[in-house]
Amino acid sequence: xxxxxxxxxxxxxxxxxxxxxxxxxxxxxxxxxxxxxxxxxxxxxxxxxxxxxxxxxxxxxxxxxxxxxxxxxxxxxxxxxxxxxxxxxxxxxxxxxxxxxxxxxxxxxxxxxxxxxxxxxxxxxxxxxxxxxxxxxxxxxxxxxxxxxxxxxxxxxxxxxxxxxxxxxxxxxxxxxxxxxxxxxxxxxxxxxxxxxxxxxxxxxxxxxxxxxxxxxxxxxxxxxxxxxxxxxxxxxxxxxxxxxxxxxxxxxxxxxxxxxxxxxxxxxxxxxxxxxxxxxxxx
Amino acid sequence: xxxxxxxxxxxxxxxxxxxxxxxxxxxxxxxxxxxxxxxxxxxxxxxxxxxxxxxxxxxxxxxxxxxxxxxxxxxxxxxxxxxxxxxxxxxxxxxxxxxxxxxxxxxxxxxxxxxxxxxxxxxxxxxxxxxxxxxxxxxxxxxxxxxxxxxxxxxxxxxxxxxxxxxxxxxxxxxxxxxxxxxxxxxxxxxxxxxxxxxxxxxxxxxxxxxxxxxxxxxxxxxxxxxxxxxxxxxxxxxxxxxxxxxxxxxxxxxxxxxxxxxxxxxxxxxxxxxxxxxxxxxxxxxxxxxxxxxxxxxxxxxxxxxxxxxxxxxxxx
Ligand SMILES: Nc1ncnc2c1ncn2[C@@H]1O[C@H](COP(=O)(O)OP(=O)(O)OP(=O)(O)O)[C@@H](O)[C@H]1O
Ligand SMILES: [Mg+2]
Numbered sequence: 163x164x165x166x167x168x169x170x171x172x173x174x175x176x177x178x179x180x181x182x183x184x185x186x187x188x189x190x191x192x193x194x195x196x197x198x199x200x201x202x203x204x205x206x207x208x209x210x211x212x213x214x215x216x217x218x219x220x221x222x223x224x225x226x227x228x229x230x231x232x233x234x235x236x237x238x239x240x241x242x243x244x245x246x247x248x249x250x251x252x253x254x255x256x257x258x259x260x261x262x263x264x265x266x267x268x269x270x271x272x273x274x275x276x277x278x279x280x281x282x283x284x285x286x287x288x289x290x291x292x293x294x295x296x297x298x299x300x301x302x303x304x305x306x307x308x309x310x311x312x313x314x315x316x317x318x319x320x321x322x323x324x325x326x327x328x329x330x331x332x333x334x335x336x337x338x339x340x341x342x343x344x345x346x347x348x349x350x351x352x353x354x355x356x357x358x359x360x361x362x363x364x365x366x367x368x369x370x371x372x373x374x375x376x377x378x379x380x381x382x383x384x385x386x387x388x389x390x391x392x393x394x395x396x397x398x399x400x401x402x403x404x405x406x407x408x409x410x411x412x413x414x415x416x417x418x419x420x421x422x423x424x425x426x427x428x429x430x431x432x433x434x435x436x437x438x439x440x441x442x443x444x445x446x
Numbered sequence: 447x448x449x450x451x452x453x454x455x456x457x458x459x460x461x462x463x464x465x466x467x468x469x470x471x472x473x474x475x476x477x478x479x480x481x482x483x484x485x486x487x488x489x490x491x492x493x494x495x496x497x498x499x500x501x502x503x504x505x506x507x508x509x510x511x512x513x514x515x516x517x518x519x520x521x522x523x524x525x526x527x528x529x530x531x532x533x534x535x536x537x538x539x540x541x542x543x544x545x546x547x548x549x550x551x552x553x554x555x556x557x558x559x560x561x562x563x564x565x566x567x568x569x570x571x572x573x574x575x576x577x578x579x580x581x582x583x584x585x586x587x588x589x590x591x592x593x594x595x596x597x598x599x600x601x602x603x604x605x606x607x608x609x610x611x612x613x614x615x616x617x618x619x620x621x622x623x624x625x626x627x628x629x630x631x632x633x634x635x636x637x638x639x640x641x642x643x644x645x646x647x648x649x650x651x652x653x654x655x656x657x658x659x660x661x662x663x664x665x666x667x668x669x670x671x672x673x674x675x676x677x678x679x680x681x682x683x684x685x686x687x688x689x690x691x692x693x694x695x696x697x698x699x700x701x702x703x704x705x706x707x708x709x710x711x712x713x714x715x716x717x718x719x720x721x722x723x724x725x726x727x728x729x730x731x732x733x734x735x736x737x738x739x740x741x742x743x744x745x746x747x748x749x750x751x752x753x754x755x756x757x758x759x760x761x762x763x764x
Binding site for chain 2: 289
């Protein structure tokens with residue numbers, strides 16, 4: 163896999179027409195982030211109903227190899243949680259899928275209509291909350307759509323607020339609204355709720371689930387929180403040593419309760435995979 | 447809850463080493479109690495902290511009676527004026543050395559009365575106006591070229607950094623050779639001085655824009671123009687305004703020099719001729735006018751900052 167790859171130069175195409183609400187995204191438009199294959203899909207690979215397809219992805223910073231032959235497929239509408247220790251390369255993978263990192267080897271395809279909620283909110287400080295939500299949004303009634311999105315994250319009354327005056331959690335909710343207002347086929351979230359208080363977090367989980375149920379985007383959700391991963395995801399991945407060391411479906415019946423034995427079993431397994439002593443963790 | 451009652455009163459106090467737990471800790475109730483006892487002995491009693499009002503009494507009251515900002519900003523000049531009045535009024539300094547406010551006011555009345563002052567002032571203002579306009583435009587264009595394009599940076603930035611080190615006044619002879627001693631030479635000199643602060647600060651502003659914000663803008667569908675308009679220009683604006691304020695100061699400074707070379711109009715001309723006539727009242731009048739114009743320019747930039755940078759919530763002094 164030492165192919166010299168072309169660079170990904172053009173910015174991601176702006177999201178355009180809205181999907182019919184409530185419909186699972188059909189065949190997703192995939193963009194090759196390496197320019198290796200056309201957007202219609204690589205020859206010999208079936209990309210129907212796939213939002214992300216990664217084969218043999220390798221990324222190194224100098225001597226340090228962060229991603230080493232990583233394979234990953236995410237189906238359209240699938241909610242995938244990505245766990246991993248700090249520094250294991252989760253954000254690096256998201257940056258690559260976002261199209262920001264061109265120093266990669268391997269095949270990477272990701273839905274053309276994708277959006278990101280970053281680890282820090284990354285709001286433009288000189289643009290008010292509403293302007294940040296509608297940033298780069300094409301089409302008509304942009305402000306109205308932005309207001310709806312802000313209302314969905316509970317910030318209807320803060321649309322004229324400057325980002326410096328928002329609390330960390332509020333800023334992150336604006337960032338969430340900004341990602342969701344585009345009705346993307348793929349949403350990538352990088353520890354989006356880490357800065358939120360426990361109550362808001364629960365509300366955000368419900369909100370995220372509700373929005374996912376309605377629009378059915380594929381979701382790649384990076385988190386440190388094993389419980390959060392089990393509560394939300396259809397499938398949980400663990401990133402370690404540059405590849406996915408674990409890839410398990412969440413077989414816990416919904417509503418997912420922490421008291422469910424299946425929950426506890428999966429939790430122990432994931433914690434063990436992350437190298438955390440389950441007993442010590444549980445004793446806290 | 448430490449139960450120590452089982453211990454005989456005569457029991458030796460448990461050893462309180464750095465790790466005061468007995469090595470034989472096997473989980474029995476007795477050992478745990480002993481351990482608790484050890485800890486209780488080893489831990490020093492909590493000292494009573496000294497308390498203070500974290501604001502130190504610096505409470506900002508919403509309804510505090512205070513003068514509007516521009517009045518407060520005039521306090522400094524007002525103090526200077528009072529000192530001036532006191533020094534000249536008490537005869538501490540003679541009128542030939544430093545004219546009194548009254549004499550200056552009289553000179554103002556004379557010069558304003560026959561229109562000479564307004565003539566000279568308008569000529570100077572026009573020179574500064576054109577000079578700043580050309581200088582700011584050139585500085586902005588160069589900063590944008592150097593800020594956006596790699597090639598632009600290589601060509602422009604190094605040249606600007608080289609030219610910057612040349613004292614602008616030293617260019618005057620060359621300017622006279624090139625474009626003579628007319629109006630254009632004066633405007634050129636001012637522009638040449640204004641270019642650098644605008645360029646340096648705007649370039650730094652463009653380069654200081656957080657790359658993460660550029661990334662975010664790109665994710666959400668901003669094209670090249672959209673990025674420049676929504677991310678880079680607003681991000682570079684604080685730097686540009688600093689450069690603008692600085693350049694206005696430079697412009698007035700260079701005006702004085704420009705108007706000392708073969709001129710028959712302008713505040714600088716008035717100043718030079720007053721020196722010839724030994725009229726300190728007119729000299730002081732010119733200086734006061736310079737000061738007021740400087741203050742005015744500062745005020746204009748301040749208003750610009752207030753309206754353009756209202757999104758910032760920076761430290762504003764205590
Ligand atoms: N631009 C870069 N240059 C050099 N090293 C980098 C760069 N970006 C990331 N790294 C390194 O790659 C590794 C993975 O970083 P990454 O940000 O992906 O971790 P992460 O899994 O997101 O961690 P966290 O959970 O703490 O956010 C880290 O060791 C980091 O130092
Ligand atoms: Mg990270």
